[in-house]
Amino acid sequence: MSTSSATQYSYFRQGFVPEAEAVLPIQNQSFLYGTSLFEGIRGYWEPEQNAIVVFRAKEHFERLLSNANIFGMIVPETVEECLQIVVDLIQKNGLKTDTYLRPTIFKDGCGVGPSLEKFPNSLSIFTTPLGAYVDIENGLNVCVSSWRRNADNAIPSRAKAGGAYMNTALVKTQALRDGYDDAIVLTQDGHVSEGSAMNLFMVRRGKLVTPSITEDILEGITRDTLMELAINELGMPVEERTVDRSELYVADELFFCGTGAQVAPITKVDKRPVGTGEIGEWSKQLQELYFKVVKNQVPKYSHWCQVILLG
Ligand SMILES: Cc1ncc(COP(=O)(O)O)c(C=O)c1O
Structure with a gap:
């Protein structure tokens, strides 16, 4: 309400x-x-x-x-x-x-x-x-969930089906009860899928890496937006591929993204610091540009913005 x-x-x-x-x-x-x-x-x-x-x-x-x-x-x-x-x-x-x-x-x-x-x-x-869905300013403290994402041939994650969000609720609730801000979920075969209700990016070896669309993710619109901005505006190489769990622990930067989450840097995963333990440079740059774009402050991307005047 x-x-x-x-x-x-x-x-x-x-x-x-x-x-x-x-x-x-x-x-x-x-x-x-x-x-x-x-x-x-x-x-x-x-x-x-x-x-x-x-x-x-x-x-x-x-x-x-x-x-x-x-x-x-x-x-x-x-x-x-x-x-x-x-x-x-x-x-x-x-x-x-x-x-x-x-x-x-x-x-x-x-x-x-x-x-x-x-x-x-x-x-x-x-x-x-709706204000912030997760903290986007201070760096999130997350875990890898012991729950797995629902597989494509059970309830397809790309479908954004109501019933599938029982899985999200299990993941998020467990993370909060265990003292974390949120969680990363693995696929049934143990690869990185996404966050509870957001997609995930990692910076590793000078590339922006995100699990590919066959990893039981929702094909996020924010994910798509950030890939386009990273490539076209910030010159960051982007790779969509399979991501191992252990790569999370050796990543330089991690962040969640989504309509709700917006761009939310992660500074701790499974009690390990991510990179330096501070919010990374690429995460900051992408977050800054994202907020300009969604508020229609970058004319090149105004076709993504529906400006609705109020009385
Ligand atoms: C499971 C899940 N993954 C990813 C996302 C991000 O998708 P989008 O950027 O389209 O909002 C969402 C929704 O926000 C989600 O519920």
């Missing part, structure tokens, strides 16, 4: 309804079995422009609608329609703060027995204020 006192609207069953009316019964299929797909999109409040700058919404909806094909959970809305819904929702809700948008494709029907066919598919979108 948002913290604003004004009525907040959600997109639900192809229309805009007050948030309190966008509700599902307890026998709803997606509630019972996690049969949903979702996205997380950020909008940055820019007071000088009196606007919310929504970052790479097009790519988020393209990912959502193509992932829907994995499960046959097709909805009638097109990417263009989704982008218009985002404009309408942000303007209706008028939140003058950093905002998170959560589109979800769900099964709009009730009944026991998991099924991807039985019930109609429906799209919902809500907005809520």
